[in-house]
Every structure is written in structure tokens, then in C-alpha cells.
Amino acid sequence: MHGPDMTLAVKIGLSWCFAFLAAMNLTAIVFWVFRKEDGKLELPENFGLVATLCGLVFGVGLVLAHTSVPAPVSYSIGLVGLLAFGAYLVAVGLLRAGSAAAWTWLVFALVYLGLSAAYGYLPVSAAPVLPEAFRDTVDAVSGPVSFFFGSVIGLAVIIWFREFITRPAVGWIALNIFLAFYALSMTDWDFRQIVAKPDNIPITMMLLTVGFFTWLALRRAVENDRRIAEGKPVVEKEREEKVLVWPDLVYVELICMIIFTVGLVLWSIYLKAPIEQPANLTETPNPSKAPWYFLGLQEMLVYYDPWLAGVVFPGLIILGLMAMPYIDVNVKGAGYYTFRERSFAITTFLFGFIVLWVLMVTLGTFLRGPGWNFYGPYQYWDPHLVLPLVNVDFSDYFWLYWLGVAKPEHWALRELPGIIAVLLYFLILPPLLARTVFRRLYLQMGFARYMVFSFLFLMMAALPLKMLLRWTFNLKYIVHIGEYFFNI
Amino acid sequence: MALGDYIRSTQVWKSIFRHPAPVDRRNRVVVVLTNFVLHLHPVNIRKSGLDLSYTWCMGGLTFFLFLIETITGTLLMFYYRPTAMHAYRDILDLRDVVTLGILREMHRWGAHCMVLAVWLHMYRVFLTGSYKPPREFNWVVGVLLLVLTLLLSFTGYLLPWDQLAVWAITVGSNMARATPLLGHEGPLHSVLKIGEVGLIHSGSDARFLLIAGRTIGEMTLNRFYILHCIAIPLVVTSLIMIHFWRVRKDGGISGPL
Structure with missing residues (x-):
């Protein structure tokens, strides 16, 4: 019942995907090389022109990829833009002032470039797929128990080593690992069936945004905790001075609205909303799943009856959230990021939100198949699987x-x-x-x-x-x- | 005279915008105070409230998404009939026939984003301790808005009337029959009886109230349609007004004391 791991569409998609990852790392070089002590970017004189031209060439290739132009041709055009940008950066930035981190991003970019070219030029039969042994190993070790303990240990590590993890380079490497893992996993048929489903896109967005914002908040908390320990005011205290809403705030709002609207429209053009067979109450799909944001609750049904998992616990989550400001009597940590001043409150909340909610939603969406049985990320959703x-x-x-x-x-x-x-x-x-x-x-x-x-x-x-x-x-x-x- | 200056000097322009472009401090204060849309804002704001790394822009994005959902939703209502006979066909037509047919996509992806944006907004408010006094009650209002956002999305999920929709709602609404006391498969429901006649059965319990029948059917579609398009948006709008009012009255975007 397996479909093919590699198809022409996946191959073309991955060639562009890895090109984007390469471009992402080239852009990172810009931030690491041209950033000054005060955080401002000081770019070379003609940087804007070169970046725009390279971006345009890349964009032309990307647009042509959606026409009847042969895929290797459109891909080559995009590649020219990418390579030109990379060569420019090496010439003006890296060779002059490249830090160790910047050189690492160049290595990342080159690896991605290699993968991208492999998917761009090799025939479907020769394009690299994730090794079978790796997939089998991952499937073999994954299960509800390892998932849960992995989440708890992961959260503990993030909290304990927060000072290390919130360094920009460490965060960047983590993002690279996550995205490369996702992209390479797309070469697995079963993974694709679940993760690339249109209605499951929010789960990927959730993992990325929650991960990023957790990192960002901890980064700000670490900075503030350091300041507090040194007896200095927190970052927010230094930004207490008031400015006029017009023009400072209204323009930020306008730009956010425009960027977000453009993104939403592009997403809507690119991806069709799902519509399945007409409603038929005599034909039960297996698995039957609630909307994605309730799948954490559906996962609780494994352990508790519906009256608890479906009624009492959700009710208590709502009541508990409402009660929170009246329970938390700690006056510290209001209006600024901190961890040390509210370590118990934040740890409890992170455990509830990330381990018991966000990751349970992920588990329920990606890893629960027919019969609500657990399936590894690369495992076929066999409807006849029977577990005693x-x-x-x-x-x-x-x-x-x-x-x-x-x-x-x-x-x-x-x-x-x-x-x-x-x-x-x-x-x-x-x-x-x-x-x-x-x-x-x-x-x-x-x-x-x-x-x-x-x-x-x-x-x-x-x-x-x-x-x-x-x-x-x-x-x-x-x-x-x-x-x-x-x-x- | 530059074209922009000419446009701004016409009678039509001046009739719409009662003031010239605010370039000095006094007029920048006045424009926020006297403009109908802008007066949601305070006149001035802490610099930290401008930092995207502080606010993540998620509260504003949630509200903006609510507006997008309202507009695309209203447009969708022009095409969609909430009956078992028409609903599914109308959804197909929205994809295949309606000009620039991305309305449903914008509405659906926007809804997913809104759920996510609410979560992230609350995450930020928690991590900055912004629910602490004097903002306790606004956090409570926010929790209500979270619940209503989920209900909005949940009721909308049924409307395409395809297999995905009815079975997701079946799974979700089945929980209601396990409600303690009030669900016909819930604990202690047999306590509620007059003489020997039980009050709670599959035709009278919490689930029946939710889906207007013993199984998902056309009346469920109607009920969810009204909830989705009228009832819940009305409540949400009222609560948003209170939420914004309290943000202002509690001292604006939070900052250190």
C-alpha cells in the first residue's frame, strides 16, 4: 500500500526547498559579518543592488518553475541567482571579516546547495532519500512513552541550559536541524501523507512559532536575569520612555498588516482548502479526528474516560487559566521577561503549555493513526494493525x-x-x-x-x-x- | 505642485480627512485623539510596547485576523446555503466557479492562524507577567475570548458538510454526552429523575442541545451556522470591546512598574 518515496513533484519541490535553506544561511552570514557592536547592520555600499538583482534572478526561476518550462532550466536560473549572491558575500564579507560562525553558515549553505543540486539535476530514481535504516530506527524507538519522556527531558534541558541555548548561533543551528530534518523527511511517503496535509500545516507552524517564541522569551529572560543579578534595571525599564502613537505605532501596525495579508493571500493561492467526500454518517473514517487544536484533548482519551478528558479537564483548564492571576501572588516579574524571579510559575506553565498541550496536539495529529494507535513518523498507517x-x-x-x-x-x-x-x-x-x-x-x-x-x-x-x-x-x-x- | 499635494488640496480629500497631515507634535496627538479608527490607541506608548521582540504583535494580529475572518466570512455567506442539499455543492462552487476563488482558503487558513495567534498572545502575556494586577480581569476576559475563538473555529469546521467536517464534529460533540449529570452517558446522569422516569436521555442531554438532534444532521448544520455567523461573533465583538477598553484603562501595554 506504500506509494513511492520519491516522485518528480517531491524532487522539484526539494530542489527549491534546499535552495531556500541555502539562501537562508547565506542571509545569516550577512547578519554575522555586517552587524556592529550596537546591533545595527552596516552593509557594503552596493549590497542592496546586488541582493535585489540576485533575488530577482532567483524569483524568475521560481516563477518559471510554475510554468511549462522544463524543471532543470527554471531551476538553473534560480541557482544562478543564489550562487551569485553567495560568491558576492564571500568576496566582500567573509574573506575580510568572517567569524567562525559565519564560515559555519557557509558550510551549511554549501551542503544545502549540494542537496539542492542533487534534487535539481538527478533523475527521480537516483535522487537521495532518507536511509531506510534511519527511518526504521526512528520508528522503532518512537512511541507514546519515548515521546512523553523525550518532551519532558527536552524541556528540562532547555530550561537548565537556557543561557547556552539562547545564543543566536545555537538557536540558528537548532532551526537548521529542524528544517533539514523536515525537508529530508519529505522523501518518505508516509511522512508526507500526514505532515503535508493542508489542514496539518498549522501544526508545523505551531512547532516553529512556539519554538521560536520560547527561545526569544528565554533569551530576553536570561538577559534581564543577568541585569537583575548585577543590580541594573531590566531592558524594558530602559525602554520606558514614551513616544507618540502616530507615527511610531501606527506604522508598525500597518507594516505588520500588509506583510501578513500578503502572506495569507499567497498561502491561499498556493494551497487549496481541503474538501473530502460529501458527508456520509454511515461511513466512519478511521481514524476519526477532531479539529487539530482539540487533538491534545483527544489524546487524553487514551488515559481517561470522556467525562474527564472531554468535559472536566477542558473545563478545569479554562477555570485554571482564569484563576491564575488570583493564585499567583508573586509581585515580581510584571511587565518584563524574567525566569529566575518566577521560576516555579514559568516552569509549571511551560510544562502545561508545551508538554501537555502543544506536543500532545502534535502527537495526536502526526503520530496517531487508525484505531488511535501510535505510528512512527515514517510508519505506514495500517488500518488492520491490532494491538492487544x-x-x-x-x-x-x-x-x-x-x-x-x-x-x-x-x-x-x-x-x-x-x-x-x-x-x-x-x-x-x-x-x-x-x-x-x-x-x-x-x-x-x-x-x-x-x-x-x-x-x-x-x-x-x-x-x-x-x-x-x-x-x-x-x-x-x-x-x-x-x-x-x-x-x- | 506635486500630485500628492494636489490630491490633498482637493475638496473631496479635505472633506474626508478633516486635518492636514500631522507633522508637528500637537497635530500628532490630535490625530490619534480625534480620528475614529485611531482613537482605539492611546496618544503615547512606552518604547518597549513598540518592540516586536516584547509584544510579538500577536494581540494585534489576532484582532486583525478577526477582521479578515469577518470580511471573508461575510463574502462567503453570499454564496453558501446551510442546508444538507446545498452546503457541499456551494463549497465546491466556491472553489471551481466563483471568480478569484480563494475566499474559503483565506477564511480557513486565517482561522487556523487566529487560533495560533491567540495562543501565542496568551503565551506572551503569561511570560511577561502581564496578567498581574491591575490586569487580572482582562486576562479573564482574554481566556473567554480564547474559548470563543476555539468555538468559532469548531462551529465553522462543520459547514463544508464533507466527511472531514461531520466526523470531526462527531468526535468533538460526542464528548458532550459524557457530561457529568447532563450527558446521557455521563456519570450520575441517572440521579436526575422524576419517579422512575429519567430526565437525561439521548433526546434531552447536553449533546442534544449542542447538535440539535441525536446525530449530526441538517439541524446541526443550521445551529452551527447561526452560532458561527451571528451568535458567537456578537459575543466576541462585545468582549473585544471590553478587552481593549481595559487594556487602556489598566495602563496600556504592560511594562515594568
């Missing part, structure tokens, strides 16, 4: 395994251990935490705030906890009262 469900209830553990007796008939007695466990979680943990790890928080917040906070916090922690219990003990339900649809 071997999950057992907490009551099974308690009565059958531990006590070795039959389960009681009446639900109240049967589920008593589970009910006690849940009650302990919500009633015993808050005071226990208040006396230990949350001691300072409790004193700052007072009783009422703390109780609301601890309830919301425990609710949020309930999702990863249930995941862990599922993965380690195959636990299905902690409380299972099917008689009343009350399952936890």
Missing part, C-alpha cells in the same frame, strides 16, 4: 492479585480501595505538600488560594501520573463504576 489491550483495573490488583480473593459483588465495596486512593490524592496531598515542598508558597498564598492552587495543580498532574501508571502497571481505571459511567 492488556489493561487491568486497580480493583483487579487489589482483590485478585494482592488479597487473592474474588472481587466483591457490590460496586461500593469493590471500588473502595480506588476511591480511597483518589480521596487520599486530593485530600491528603495538599496539606502534606503545604508542610513540605510548597511550604513557602502556602505561606505566601494563604489558605483559600493555596487550596484552589493545589487542587488545580493536582488535576494537572493527574494526566502524567495516569500515563505513568498505564505504562508501568497497565492500569486501566483507578475507580471503575460502570454502573454509573463513573470511571477514573
Whole structure:
């Protein structure tokens, strides 16, 4: 059922894609070479003219690629523009004042250029694809467990090494790795089917924008934290002076609106909105998925029943967000980026937003296939894949395994251990935490705030906890009262 | 006389723009105060509020997207009939027949962007601690706007009336039948009864209220159409007005105390 990994359209697309990546890295050289101490760009005299001419040649090739002109011809025209720009940069900038980073970007650009030329000139049968062994390895190691722990460890690393990660060169390398991985993965048929779906484009946009803005915010936070430690005012404090809205703000707004509108119109021309077969309620597609922004919630259905995953948790997310400004009594960190002054609040929020929301949406969209089974990024979505469900209830553990007796008939007695466990979680943990790890928080917040906070916090922690219990003990339900649809 | 100066000296121009171009400080203040569109802004603003690396421009972008959605949505309404018989055909016509047929694309991609822009806006507001006093209540209004944005997108998802639409809405709305007390497969719904007669069944529960039937059908399409085009936009517009009003009253774009 596999389609071909490499097709003519993919090949042509990738030749341009890698040309763009090369152009991106050449542009980076400009920033690294011609940027002065104060952050301003000081460009050579005729830079604008050369860049415009090269861009025009590149653009002509790109436009011709959408006509009946043979692909190698239009591609060659684009390549001329790119190579000319690269040669100009090496001549005027790199040789004179190239830093180690700038030379690295040149190496990146050359590698991309090589790949681009390979896709531009080699026949379909000879064009490079991602090695089968690599794809098989990635599929073999990916699963809900490795995805979750990978996310948590990744977030921890980003927070812990934030000073290193928010350096421009490190960020640039990370972006390069992400984009090159994406582009090369497009040579896999299965990856393409999912990631290149028109309605899944927002997921890629989400990963890029959330990643970039997290990086940016941490960068500003690191800078401000350094200033605070040195007893200096934060960046925002230095930019406190007021300027007139006309013309300073209204022009920024106008430019943003124009750029965004142009982008949206081009996107709309280029990519058609999806329309499938007419509605037919007798034919259920597999998988059936909610709109992409709800797929984090749909992913929770693996671990909790609909009344929790679909109603109570979303409700509590909304209420919890609303309660946040009243719970957070920390007066520091208002109106400027910081990490150290609000480390607990920010870490908790990043865990909730990135690990439990953004990455769960990604998991639900890209990696959940027919039967809501997990499929690796390069794995075929086999509708006949059957995985054994071997999950057992907490009551099974308690009565059958531990006590070795039959389960009681009446639900109240049967589920008593589970009910006690849940009650302990919500009633015993808050005071226990208040006396230990949350001691300072409790004193700052007072009783009422703390109780609301601890309830919301425990609710949020309930999702990863249930995941862990599922993965380690195959636990299905902690409380299972099917008689009343009350399952936890 | 330059062409621009000539145009600005005509009676027509002067009748529309009551003032000459604001070049001095006094007139730049006046133009923001007295222009109908611009008066949403304060007269002056902290420099940090101009920095894209501080604001990410996401709040403004969200509002701009709401305007784009309103305009393209209104244009789409000229072509689209929310009935089981016509809906799907009208969507095909929007692609194949309507001149410059990118209206639906702009509306759909714009909607995806708007969801993303709201998230990023809230992300920024959180990371700069901008929900802290005196802005607590505006954060609450913002959370409501987030929920309504998701509902706008969700109700619009059904309207193309294709397999993608009905099954996405089926999956989404199935959650409602598990609502505690009020869903016919939710915990404790059997508590609500008069004598032996249960009040909550598949023809009376929360899901029935949402989709106007026991299964997705033409009445669902009608209900979602009204919610999408009239009911939710009205509420969103009201809340946006409050949101903007409070941004101004709470001291403009946040900055350090």
C-alpha cells in the first residue's frame, strides 16, 4: 500500500526547498559579518543592488518553475541567482571579516546547495532519500512513552541550559536541524501523507512559532536575569520612555498588516482548502479526528474516560487559566521577561503549555493513526494493525492479585480501595505538600488560594501520573463504576 | 505642485480627512485623539510596547485576523446555503466557479492562524507577567475570548458538510454526552429523575442541545451556522470591546512598574 518515496513533484519541490535553506544561511552570514557592536547592520555600499538583482534572478526561476518550462532550466536560473549572491558575500564579507560562525553558515549553505543540486539535476530514481535504516530506527524507538519522556527531558534541558541555548548561533543551528530534518523527511511517503496535509500545516507552524517564541522569551529572560543579578534595571525599564502613537505605532501596525495579508493571500493561492467526500454518517473514517487544536484533548482519551478528558479537564483548564492571576501572588516579574524571579510559575506553565498541550496536539495529529494507535513518523498507517489491550483495573490488583480473593459483588465495596486512593490524592496531598515542598508558597498564598492552587495543580498532574501508571502497571481505571459511567 | 499635494488640496480629500497631515507634535496627538479608527490607541506608548521582540504583535494580529475572518466570512455567506442539499455543492462552487476563488482558503487558513495567534498572545502575556494586577480581569476576559475563538473555529469546521467536517464534529460533540449529570452517558446522569422516569436521555442531554438532534444532521448544520455567523461573533465583538477598553484603562501595554 506504500506509494513511492520519491516522485518528480517531491524532487522539484526539494530542489527549491534546499535552495531556500541555502539562501537562508547565506542571509545569516550577512547578519554575522555586517552587524556592529550596537546591533545595527552596516552593509557594503552596493549590497542592496546586488541582493535585489540576485533575488530577482532567483524569483524568475521560481516563477518559471510554475510554468511549462522544463524543471532543470527554471531551476538553473534560480541557482544562478543564489550562487551569485553567495560568491558576492564571500568576496566582500567573509574573506575580510568572517567569524567562525559565519564560515559555519557557509558550510551549511554549501551542503544545502549540494542537496539542492542533487534534487535539481538527478533523475527521480537516483535522487537521495532518507536511509531506510534511519527511518526504521526512528520508528522503532518512537512511541507514546519515548515521546512523553523525550518532551519532558527536552524541556528540562532547555530550561537548565537556557543561557547556552539562547545564543543566536545555537538557536540558528537548532532551526537548521529542524528544517533539514523536515525537508529530508519529505522523501518518505508516509511522512508526507500526514505532515503535508493542508489542514496539518498549522501544526508545523505551531512547532516553529512556539519554538521560536520560547527561545526569544528565554533569551530576553536570561538577559534581564543577568541585569537583575548585577543590580541594573531590566531592558524594558530602559525602554520606558514614551513616544507618540502616530507615527511610531501606527506604522508598525500597518507594516505588520500588509506583510501578513500578503502572506495569507499567497498561502491561499498556493494551497487549496481541503474538501473530502460529501458527508456520509454511515461511513466512519478511521481514524476519526477532531479539529487539530482539540487533538491534545483527544489524546487524553487514551488515559481517561470522556467525562474527564472531554468535559472536566477542558473545563478545569479554562477555570485554571482564569484563576491564575488570583493564585499567583508573586509581585515580581510584571511587565518584563524574567525566569529566575518566577521560576516555579514559568516552569509549571511551560510544562502545561508545551508538554501537555502543544506536543500532545502534535502527537495526536502526526503520530496517531487508525484505531488511535501510535505510528512512527515514517510508519505506514495500517488500518488492520491490532494491538492487544492488556489493561487491568486497580480493583483487579487489589482483590485478585494482592488479597487473592474474588472481587466483591457490590460496586461500593469493590471500588473502595480506588476511591480511597483518589480521596487520599486530593485530600491528603495538599496539606502534606503545604508542610513540605510548597511550604513557602502556602505561606505566601494563604489558605483559600493555596487550596484552589493545589487542587488545580493536582488535576494537572493527574494526566502524567495516569500515563505513568498505564505504562508501568497497565492500569486501566483507578475507580471503575460502570454502573454509573463513573470511571477514573 | 506635486500630485500628492494636489490630491490633498482637493475638496473631496479635505472633506474626508478633516486635518492636514500631522507633522508637528500637537497635530500628532490630535490625530490619534480625534480620528475614529485611531482613537482605539492611546496618544503615547512606552518604547518597549513598540518592540516586536516584547509584544510579538500577536494581540494585534489576532484582532486583525478577526477582521479578515469577518470580511471573508461575510463574502462567503453570499454564496453558501446551510442546508444538507446545498452546503457541499456551494463549497465546491466556491472553489471551481466563483471568480478569484480563494475566499474559503483565506477564511480557513486565517482561522487556523487566529487560533495560533491567540495562543501565542496568551503565551506572551503569561511570560511577561502581564496578567498581574491591575490586569487580572482582562486576562479573564482574554481566556473567554480564547474559548470563543476555539468555538468559532469548531462551529465553522462543520459547514463544508464533507466527511472531514461531520466526523470531526462527531468526535468533538460526542464528548458532550459524557457530561457529568447532563450527558446521557455521563456519570450520575441517572440521579436526575422524576419517579422512575429519567430526565437525561439521548433526546434531552447536553449533546442534544449542542447538535440539535441525536446525530449530526441538517439541524446541526443550521445551529452551527447561526452560532458561527451571528451568535458567537456578537459575543466576541462585545468582549473585544471590553478587552481593549481595559487594556487602556489598566495602563496600556504592560511594562515594568
